[in-house]
Amino acid sequence: LAKTTQPISMDSYEGQEVNITCSHNNIATNDYITWYQQFPSQGPRFIIQGYKTKVTNEVASLFIPADRKSSTLSLPRVSLSDTAVYYCLVGDPRRDSSASKIIFGSGTRLSIRP
């Protein structure tokens, strides 16, 4: 399982775009990049997943360069409710295989201010 490195914490203000970068130099060919969000007293929640280039959904965008050794989670126009811990995970998400276990890194604690 590829190790990930991401900033321990970030601060921003409401209405700003926030970009959280994750490094994963040892990513394997079958690995996907997945981001989870965790609010206090809740389990992590899936945000977005990608393999290469760019993925966008209603919550965020995920940018992955050609070498796939890093990725950037982009949150457009954040609000106070986006204050949470964001985890970047790299692994093979095949269904029902031992490879589907998820190993969490330290995560990025994002604080949004008014």
Place this chain on the structure above:
Amino acid sequence: SAVISQKPSRDICQRGTSLTIQCQVDSQVTMMFWYRQQPGQSLTLIATANQGSEATYESGFVIDKFPISRPNLTFSTLTVSNMSPEDSSIYLCSVARGTEAFFGQGTRLTVV
């Protein structure tokens, strides 16, 4: 998606006792995962529970301390045995569905 129910949501236990945490999933899954999250920390995988076989434990976790049952494809239990204050954590169960992982709300355990 997957709906995961954990019981209890929280408990305060005396040291030396044991607590069994239940995890119920709304549909059948082959593997269930148990995590521990200590205060202010990330999640640490304890073990993977397959139906019909013994759980597979991660380094630093042993079956005597964290016995796991997996009697069917929708249910699992994790027992925290002979508890000490260092076991005070949030314990979460998780399942994989497609390429996503889903988590229960967690069980907040305080050992006094």
